[in-house]
Amino acid sequence: MRSSSRRPGRPESPKPAGPPVEVVIETVGGEGDGVAAGPIYVPFTLPGERVRAVGGxxxxxxxxxxxxxxxxxxxxxxHFGVCGGCALQHWEHGAYLAWKVERLRTTLGLQRIESEILAPFAAKPGTRRRLALHARPGKRAEARLGYKGRKSWDLVDITVCPIADPRLEAALPALRRMAAPLFEHPKSAPTLHVTLTSEGIDVDITGVERKSGGLSADARMRLAEAAAEADFARVTMDGDVAYGARQPVVRLGPAAVALPPGAFLQAVPEAEAAMAAFAVAQVAGAERIADLYCGVGTFTFRLAQVAPVYAVDGHAPAIRALTSAISTAPGLKGVTAEARDLTRRPVLAVEFKKIDTVLFDPPRAGALEQTAELAASKVSKIVGVSCNPATFARDARVLIDAGFSLDRVLPVDQFLWSPHVELVGVFSR
Incomplete structure (x- = not known):
């Protein structure tokens, strides 16, 4: 291994800046920057453009x-160009989507995988129901609130956000007022995880220093008063309720699910519906389905309209929410649920004996341990949902080497104007 004198954890020193250079952009790289010969990476540029770039x-x-x-x-x-949230707002939508699809095709190709790639689902502006907003000290009655700057820890205090549901955008002033009491400790760097639900806005706050005892009673009262004035449904701090007017609920297919604090939810409801509809169409005729990394039931309840479902996730509060919601969805074929860490204790091949179809939707790290058990099982069809094409391709290679084929892939552009692309892939033996 090559040694380095640079101390771990410290950023590299910037390269000495030379004179401006004129370059022609050849392609767009994986992070959304234009790439010229060299290579030289230049943000906010497009293929075929001649640009002048500065730096080293x-x-x-x-x-x-x-x-x-x-x-x-x-x-x-x-805020585009300063805010770190979007990288590709300057690109015509059709060309931008085509680039995402080609990126997905290239990533699969790195694992020697070819498949039919379908027309992508594309989220529209103003549809995000879930935002993570950073707060920093401002005036006594109002914090600064927004996203981190591009390649920076500085905060961009946003006034508008074209990707967000208009109801979240309209709540920004109230969220600033509610965040104002969170800075009693100098080390506090709060993040407001804001979710729009059928009962109103749900906020889970992380990053408030707790070693000193957390917020004072006065600060908690100010926070609750601001939340009540804004008519938020609930505010929690690292899962503990700081203000509660109504239980936040989301509808997942036929079920009404009471969200645990900080629960994972697909960012765009229309993207969730498109992915679920595609998955359900692929499992038609299944006799028994396993839904792995099921969360609060994004796919579970829709799948259970086709066949009995065994739902598994490592987050116990999510499993409790899913189980409680079963009674709200009449007509299901049956759901059993288990809280289980699928990395440390994956469902074993022998446990799939009575299951013919599996859906898995792991976090970004993928599902390598669980995929190995699926490869050794007698399961005949698998639907893989992924937010990371690289780990999906790695896991898909394991399944293909075990005799599966990746029949088709649905690209999903859920995070509009970012380099991020998601997918649903269908495997059969």
């Missing part, structure tokens, strides 16, 4: 677009 090393900054692409469009957000 491989990573430069855009100074001017000298010859613009016909695919360049005006970004819809006034």
């Amino acid at each position: 090393g491989e990573r430069r900054e855009l100074e001017a677009v000298l010859s613009a692409s016909a695919e360049r469009v005006a970004p819809p957000c006034p």
Whole structure:
């Protein structure tokens, strides 16, 4: 292993800046930056453009677009270019989507995988129901609130957010007021995880220093008063209820699920519905289904309209919420649920003896341990949902080597204007 004198954890020193250079952008890289020969990476540029870039090393900054692409469009957000949330608002939508699909195809190809790639689902502006907003001290009655800056820890205090549901955007002033009491300890760096539910806005706050005893009674009262004035449904701090007017509920297919604090939820309801509809269509005729990494039941209740479902997830509060919601969904074929860490204790091949179909929806790290057991099982069909094409491709290679084929893939652009792409893949033996 090559040694280095740089201390671990410290950022590398910036390369000495040279004179501006003119380059032609050849492609767009995996993080959304334009790539010229060298390579030289220049953000906010598009293939075919001639640009002037400044800085040193491989990573430069855009100074001017000298010859613009016909695919360049005006970004819809006034914070674009400073805010770190979006990287590709300057790209015409059709070309941007085609790039995401090609990225997915290339990632699968790295594992020697070919498959039919379907027309992508594309989220629209104004549809995100879930945001993570960073708060920093501001005035006594109002915190600063927004996203981290591009390649920076600085906060961009946002006034609008074109990706967010308009009801979340409208709540930004109230969220600033509610966050104002959170800075009694100098080490507090709160993040507000905001979710729009059928009962109103649900907020789970992390990052408030607790070693000193947490918030004072006065600060908690100010927070609760601001939440009540805004008519939020619930506010929790690391899972503990700080204000509660109504139990936040979301509908997942036929079920009404009471959300645990901080529960995972797909960011865009329409994307969730599209992925679920596609998955359900693929499992038609199944006799018994396992839903692994099921969360609060994103796919479980829809699958249970087809066949009995065995649902498993490592987050016990999510399993309790799923189990409680079964009674709200009449007509299900049956659901049994188990809280189980699928990394440390995956469902074994022998346990799939009476299961013919499996859906798995793991976190970004993928499901390597569980995939090995699926590969050794007699399961005939698998639907894989993934937020990380690289780990999906790695896991898919294990299944393919065991005799499965990846028949088709649905790309999902749920995180609009980001380099991020998700997918649903269908395997059969």
